[in-house]
Amino acid sequence: MRRPQGIRRRTFLAGTAAGAAVAATAAAPARAAAPTAGAPQARTTAGRVRGEHLGAVEVFRGVPYAQPPVGPLRFSSPRPPRPWDGVRDATAFAAPSLQSVLPGSSEDSLYANVWTPSTSGSRPVLVYIHGGGWMLGAGSMPTYDGARLAERGDLVVVTFNYRLGVFGFGLHEDLADQRTGFAANWGLQDQAALLGWVYRNARAFGGDPENITVAGTSAGGSSTWQLALLPELRSVIRRIVPISAAHVWSPGVALTPEDSRTAFASVAARLGTSVAGLRDVPAATLRDTWDALFAGAPESRALASGREYRGPVVDGHWMRGYDYELPDPGLPVLAVNAATEGSFFTGPGSPVPMQLPSSDAELPEAVRNYLLKGAAEVPAGLPDRLITAYRAAAVAEGRAADPLSLFTEIYGDGLFRYQIVRLAERRARENASAQYRMEFAHPVRAPYFGTPHEATSPFLFGTNAIPENAAEFGDGPLERLVSDTFIDLVSSFAHNSVPASPNAPALPAFSPATASTLVLGGPEVARLASTPKAAQLRAWDQAGWVPAPV
Template identity: 40%
Template sequence: MIGFGRRDVVRLGAGLGMGAAVLGPSLARAQGAPVARPPAGALRGLERDGVMAFKGIPYAAPPIGALRFRPPGPAPAWNGVRDATRAGAASIQTIPPWAAWLYDQPASMDEDCLTLNLWTPGLEGRRPVMVWIHGGAWRTGEGAAAGNDGAALSRLGDVVVVTVNYRLNALGFLAHPDLRDPGTGAAANWGVQDQVAALRWVRDNIAAFGGDPGNVTLFGQSAGGTSVANIAQNPANRGLVHKMIIQSGAFFGPPALPDVAGAAAYAEALAARLSTTVAGLKAVPARRLHDTELAFAREWGAQHGGRVPVLPIADGVVIPQPPRAAPLPAMPLLIGTVRDEGVFWFDLVGPDGKPVPGSRPPADEASLLVMLRALMAGNRPSSAGMAPEAVLERYKAAAAGRGTPTDPRSLWVALYTDLGFRVDATEVARAHARAGQPVFLYEFAHPLAAPAHGVPHCAEIPFVFGTNADPYFAAKSGTGPAEAALARAMMQGWARFARDGAPSSDEGGAWAPVSASGEGINVLGGPEGVRRVLPRVRGEEMAVWGA
């Protein structure tokens, strides 16, 4: 990775001090310390290889004390020139083995975490702005992770890249009527409100970094992709986002997505575990609250056989409707998935060839059918009249026809990929096209470097940001000529979409838009090159679900 590493320890000489406040941007840059002067306050960053980085910028008040379980408040003001050479603390979290494929351990974690980082080729001009919402099941991740360092994307695409920290776990997504904010009426979705606050900061300040507040692309992966839909669908956020990129986002609906009343029992049980009331959770030390909730979540999930309600919920305020029920707004959309999403949880292998501990795959066909029945009920309620046995037979036949494995684990990975991600992406793209909006559908098909296998959830991120050669990813993502070409093509595709709503790359050409019937998939990477177009991907399986 060429850029500003998340563990940069560069410190400016004490002699520079507050002098940067009066030097002016050009002289400050000559000394290696660019100074930006947005309305929020002057900031001193770093410049390397033609890109300036400003990190750890507070976009809202620290959500501590009386502001825990409250909407984000205004960011504090400062005097003089604030140092912006180091990232802020990540939200408090615990990274499981499979998530460690993407996220290295944060340098620091704290409840005071509402900061953002940005990269820009220059402080003048009106460049497209790309705001990244990281994924991690609303439980892990940070804006300063190695995989989403924005330097390479900013440089190659001539765009301003912004990455955001937001509240995670119970601190960000616990919901209960007793937490209702008297000003906004919100009783949930604190982390989503953080994301919106960051977008408002971008609107008000990004021009001072060479960005165009009238051309903001919101992009994110997994939980971040779902967050893109959640934010864009709310009419209260109109004008903050002008284009959307949804990477492997899940479009939840009932019963997987509760409302505030449906989430209340969990908050009450957690409070009882901590010998307090729901309101009393505001006074529990943050680390204790996190550790207790994480252990309790495992018990709750096992006992209730469902999703733990620590995630964005349809509260009628921050998220007026479930994402699956609400149409996306009229703006360009780039959306897609990776080929083997489910490998990430059920069949992930590390660069050393050893399996990465994850969720338990089915041991035989009987357990596969039990898991499939639950998956269909939670993710595809419209499939209630379909027999899991018949679905499984159709998947077996399709896999056998392609010459791919038909063992329970492989079939489960395919089913989980489709019902968790691919079906939703296809249906959302088709609906957006039918509404007359420009939409581009992709499938990332570049496999991990041997001895790992498959194309798991998150595999595309190092290519979107051009960080595949970073030491954290090199052995997993690959660093050969094919990988370098794919990273260039994907960075160009994402950046050009942000510029004018039409992705293209020098090597892969202009992308094909998806048709109203759902045809036209841009397949990225793999043995056939950086991009090719297929009418459909896994058409036989998609037909099972009417997608």
């Protein structure tokens, strides 16, 4: 859900239906690549690209993995990129997908970025899916620079853009693609198409197509889970690393199919056209009209679902159900959460305007308003019961028990921690394939506090020291050691499904009954612990607000 760094908090495989629905028949325009002595090249399935050397790695930016979804292709399934002649320049990032935050965003955004130690060899591929609440972000954001991760981890690292907001997530049958029949979740379709592109092109960048790991944070972490459930990707994805996954459920973070149909019909009516006619509406107008439907407090809107975010809609294919009611993906998993997810929302520069509680008297109303993000009605007494449980747990565990700290923990645990941990526990009970758990707990610097949602990304990518990150995340010897350890854990998992680092104790498979959660960060760097905040999670079991896995 993170707002892009630098705009601090303002913010398939060939043969699948979507990926192979249409053959590319015409040469696509390409940026001419100026001759550069020794510049690395790669031959993709659509044509050759020329990148550049960046220290110990080679980087290719803005490589098309699908045709631009513009004009009649708006709301279409992604089409394979058109081939080009000659060598295409791949030294500049493409525009972010159309959104309201990052400047220069565009519908023409379906491009990938690749960092590799060498275009020769056969090393694991790590595909990273950016977050942003399914409506913001880009794979080109500086925090996601893959150079350090690729070099230290000996990985091919891939980031990319996918369609966002109204262009990427929703459902309406009048928008059905005539070639594939799909009428929903275009952003998820893009992600699946990207994975197909990676499978077909991994060798060109020195990668092993049979060893692809998918990682992502927040909305991107959620996507790793949904993609791993798709039958057409079972032979593509080897393992997943969902980080601070915003697991999908309604009404909190997804529209119901019925509400999605109503939303598209309402937008069309406001713009004086039909739902199918939305393909012809100026992109910015469509974006702004859609966003206006969800302005203001959730209880004031015409639609009862999608109250906080509007991620994938249950459509029977790309999303067969909500995460908590679907089976486990059945792949090796390294599941990660941040220690204080909520402080991203309650700390300085919060992306969510709200009145933060400064006294015990204000705390119940703040909690009630928060609970309205996931329910049309809040039972009498529920805010007080949660507050009582959290205060008792804070005192017992030596945590801060002031109103803002309690509210922060309630906020983050309800939206993120609860389902992350309960899904991991369900998997452990079912004896599924290898699963590991990690809690990232390196504290940020004042005036930020705790370990906020998506504080993980700067340390995974080793970009905590770049100018826009250093003030919050730091760049001392300890921060560099924590980052190196995080990279070791994820890259070793990508190599052989077992996370390991010389700076961390051996991590056993997750078992709720043992000290099998790796806590990363702080002066100890890494330690094993029993599942943190067990008492607080029991309070959510009793609250019945966020659905428990079945």
